[in-house]
Amino acid sequence: MSARRAVLLVGSSRPRGTGNSEAIGNYLVARLAEGGMYTEVLHVSRTQRPEKERLLLQAVDEAELFLLSTPLYVDALPYLVTRCAERIAAHRQAQRQTSAVRFAALVNCGFPEWEQTKTALDICRVFAGQAGFTWMGGLGYGTGEAIGGRPLEELGGQIRSLRRGLDLAAEALLAGEMVPEEAQALLARPIVPSRLYTALGSLGWLRAARRQGTLGKLGDRPLG
Amino acid sequence: MNERSDVTHATLDPGAGRPATNAVVLNGALAGDETLAPVENVLAELLEETGAGVRDFQLRDIPLAHCQGCFECWFKTPGLCKTDGDAGREITGAMIGSDVLVLLTPVTFGGYSSEIKKAMDRSICMVSPFFRRVDGEVHHKLRYRRYPALAAVGVLHEPDEEQERIFRTLVERNALNFDSPVTAACVLPAGASSAEVRDRLAAGLEPVLGHLARRVA
Numbered sequence: 088m089s090a091r092r093a094v095l096l097v098g099s100s101r102p103r104g105t106g107n108s109e110a111i112g113n114y115l116v117a118r119l120a121e122g123g124m125y126t127e128v129l130h131v132s133r134t135q136r137p138e139k140e141r142l143l144l145q146a147v148d149e150a151e152l153f154l155l156s157t158p159l160y161v162d163a164l165p166y167l168v169t170r171c172a173e174r175i176a177a178h179r180q181a182q183r184q185t186s187a188v189r190f191a192a193l194v195n196c197g198f199p200e201w202e203q204t205k206t207a208l209d210i211c212r213v214f215a216g217q218a219g220f221t222w223m224g225g226l227g228y229g230t231g232e233a234i235g236g237r238p239l240e241e242l243g244g245q246i247r248s249l250r251r252g253l254d255l256a257a258e259a260l261l262a263g264e265m266v267p268e269e270a271q272a273l274l275a276r277p278i279v280p281s282r283l284y285t286a287l288g289s290l291g292w293l294r295a296a297r298r299q300g301t302l303g304k305l306g307d308r309p310l311g
Numbered sequence: 312m313n314e315r316s317d318v319t320h321a322t323l324d325p326g327a328g329r330p331a332t333n334a335v336v337l338n339g340a341l342a343g344d345e346t347l348a349p350v351e352n353v354l355a356e357l358l359e360e361t362g363a364g365v366r367d368f369q370l371r372d373i374p375l376a377h378c379q380g381c382f383e384c385w386f387k388t389p390g391l392c393k394t395d396g397d398a399g400r401e402i403t404g405a406m407i408g409s410d411v412l413v414l415l416t417p418v419t420f421g422g423y424s425s426e427i428k429k430a431m432d433r434s435i436c437m438v439s440p441f442f443r444r445v446d447g448e449v450h451h452k453l454r455y456r457r458y459p460a461l462a463a464v465g466v467l468h469e470p471d472e473e474q475e476r477i478f479r480t481l482v483e484r485n486a487l488n489f490d491s492p493v494t495a496a497c498v499l500p501a502g503a504s505s506a507e508v509r510d511r512l513a514a515g516l517e518p519v520l521g522h523l524a525r526r527v528a
Binding site for chain 2: 308
């Protein structure tokens with residue numbers, strides 16, 4: 088009997104080990120591994136070359152479960168993820184008979200409201216249908232920047248709800264069930280009040296600008 | 312840059328303080344997909360009939376790097392992507408300088424094609440890293456005083472109400488983020504006749520075409 092395989096595609100363009108999407112995805116696949124699945128993590132930024140793309144398509148075809156963990160870019164999936172989705176769907180549509188693969192998506196954004204990820208999750212659901220995957224559901228998460236690219240296991244109690252929601256998702260996926268609504272409800276719980284989150288975010292930008300010596304230029308309009 | 316021969320050539324004109332182009336079309340056709348070309352011809356006619364100058368970008372033929380998610384365009388080189396030497400700055404400059412931005416795309420899983428996404432992802436330099444609230448939601452503050460009206464034309468190979476709904480929602484969300492004064496979305500079936508395309512574009516984009524005509528006047 089072949090091992091149960093899960094493939095995680097990280098949709099962030101950030102360097103390995105620094106992205107929030109990677110941190111969220113890694114936490115979920117760790118739970119799947121604990122449940123007995125063989126897991127593989129691929130980064131969309133490393134699937135650009137044809138040989139790497141072939142490996143991704145093969146890994147997806149051979150997986151029981153395909154997971155996407157991605158940031159939200161301009162209200163939708165990032166370019167690299169969209170391109171990858173186009174390639175996967177075209178590859179699967181060209182096959183006479185596709186393998187049975189289940190697909191679930193995790194979309195995080197830097198805004199406080201997880202609801203801003205809904206359009207991207209809708210896009211993921213349509214992609215699943217066009218690629219011949221079984222849609223297992225998606226999870227949206229706001230305040231993603233608070234993760235800071237750190238492993239969720241190392242973060243404190245403020246993201247307890249996120250971890251618990253991902254635990255529930257993993258349990259369901261291991262059992263071959265849809266991601267439960269309860270998991271989304273847990274991810275929707277704010278880690279800090281919205282106004283505090285945006286104030287801290289603004290402070291972060293000011294600090295970053297001060298380090299660069301650009302404090303007086305943050306409002307520049309260089310394009311016109 | 313692939314300029315349509317029958318579309319007014321327009322370039323950024325620093326001396327005038329704003330570009331001569333009134334409408335910018337981003338064509339997001341993927342390699343080998345020619346279904347958007349006839350739609351683009353009719354679209355250009357409609358835009359030109361308002362008296363506007365039209366500039367189009369055939370994105371698949373243009374060297375354009377993807378957004379790296381570094382946010383340096385917010386704190387290190389404010390308002391400019393650090394990536395230079397590709398068409399990114401030219402495209403975002405044309406976008407912010409236009410009265411109307413039109414996204415022409417195959418409807419892709421309900422959203423935009425990867426080519427459109429590549430250009431749109433690079434446009435975050437057009438807003439500020441700081442925050443504002445719109446209808447109870449947090450969005451980024453605006454960097455510029457004015458932004459173009461946003462129109463999107465999607466071509467669908469099979470009728471699909473769900474994808475059409477997602478597409479229209481995405482356009483509305485983008486318009487909210489970029490504070491577009493007017494928004495319109497139109498979804499067309501692939502292979503429609505020129506007459507049908509013209510009728511549907513004229514009706515579907517009417518608010519944006521009207522806005523453009525007023526700006527040109």
